[in-house]
Amino acid sequence: MNRASLVFAALLAVLFPLSLLAGRVWIAPNDFGPGNTMLILAELRLPRAVLAVVIGAGLGAAGAAMQGYLRNPLADPGLFGIAPMAALGAVASFWLAPLIPPALAAWSLPVLALTGAGLGMAALALIAGRTAGDAAGGAGGGIALFTLAGLMTASLAGALTALAITLAPSPFALSEIVLWLNGALTDRSWREVAIAAPLVATGIGVLALAARSLDALTLGEEAARSMGLDPARLLGLLVVGVGLTVGAGVAVAGIIGFVGLVVPHLVRPLTDRLPSSLILPSALAGACLVLAADSAVRILPLVTELRLGIALSLIGAPFFLWLLVRMRRGQV
Numbered sequence: 001m002n003r004a005s006l007v008f009a010a011l012l013a014v015l016f017p018l019s020l021l022a023g024r025v026w027i028a029p030n031d032f033g034p035g036n037t038m039l040i041l042a043e044l045r046l047p048r049a050v051l052a053v054v055i056g057a058g059l060g061a062a063g064a065a066m067q068g069y070l071r072n073p074l075a076d077p078g079l080f081g082i083a084p085m086a087a088l089g090a091v092a093s094f095w096l097a098p099l100i101p102p103a104l105a106a107w108s109l110p111v112l113a114l115t116g117a118g119l120g121m122a123a124l125a126l127i128a129g130r131t132a133g134d135a136a137g138g139a140g141g142g143i144a145l146f147t148l149a150g151l152m153t154a155s156l157a158g159a160l161t162a163l164a165i166t167l168a169p170s171p172f173a174l175s176e177i178v179l180w181l182n183g184a185l186t187d188r189s190w191r192e193v194a195i196a197a198p199l200v201a202t203g204i205g206v207l208a209l210a211a212r213s214l215d216a217l218t219l220g221e222e223a224a225r226s227m228g229l230d231p232a233r234l235l236g237l238l239v240v241g242v243g244l245t246v247g248a249g250v251a252v253a254g255i256i257g258f259v260g261l262v263v264p265h266l267v268r269p270l271t272d273r274l275p276s277s278l279i280l281p282s283a284l285a286g287a288c289l290v291l292a293a294d295s296a297v298r299i300l301p302l303v304t305e306l307r308l309g310i311a312l313s314l315i316g317a318p319f320f321l322w323l324l325v326r327m328r329r330g331q332v
Contacts, residue, residue, distance in 0.1 A: 012291070052287070067275075084157035116247075246260075
């Protein structure tokens with residue numbers, strides 16, 4: 001474990017217990033007796049905190065891997081098109097709600113969201129995979145086509161989601177769709193943790209397998225290929241890894257953006273800047289960021305709780321503009 005991992009692991013160890021105490025009703029550290037306090041902790045705040053850690057870790061690791069693959073500090077997992085496809089699947093669940101048996105209604109949204117993420121992964125693999133494996137095309141051609149395939153998939157999914165919102169079957173469905181797309185961890189339970197945790201853990205493991213290949217890619221496409229880089233295998237690992245981490249997060253919490261963009265930049269100065277040194281600390285830093293943001297939205301003195309996706313966008317958008325200014329000055 002490198003220095004960055006130790007730093008963010010220590011920060012997470014501090015933030016996690018604080019997140020259990022924070023809320024509209026603060027819980028004192030000496031108020032852990034039987035009754036309502038333990039019920040609130042065990043059934044409301046603890047699963048919410050665990051889910052924040054899981055989702056943040058997945059988005060952070062996915063962002064580090066994608067920036068390493070595209071060799072672009074402005075890359076974000078949303079460019080893959082997997083998150084918009086997962087969101088489209090979730091929106092479809094609101095349309096299909098009248099047709100779903102009551103016994104299966106609670107599972108329809110995450111299942112359809114994961115189905116959408118799977119379709120997004122399949123589209124990327126079909127469109128970009130052949131070129132990535134084509135030696136004549138070179139790694140650069142595969143990366144360029146991969147980026148375009150992701151943008152095309154995201155654009156199509158966004159258009160279909162907008163159409164679904166416009167033609168919402170009822171005002172209630174419209175309200176639920178809009179609220180869900182903004183992303184939040186409100187009212188999440190251990191069921192969502194059980195859905196997301198194994199998928200995100202598997203996805204981070206797959207991205208870790210791609211780390212050494214991403215290191216080789218920093219030397220350039222031709223040098224990486226001469227070192228034995230298999231572009232098709234690398235692309236497959238990234239599609240599966242990012243699909244699992246991002247798709248699982250969207251399936252249980254909606255769209256939570258900018259984490260994958262911001263986190264690698266916070267971690268990079270503490271490492272040797274190689275992708276293999278970024279993935280684990282970025283996962284830990286992502287967990288810290290989402291956990292801290294979720295704790296903050298719970299304690300803000302607002303009539304209704306600010307959606308987590310909106311809060312992180314308010315952080316991420318200025319950060320993105322700052323990065324653009326630094327790139328213009330040649331500092332990134």
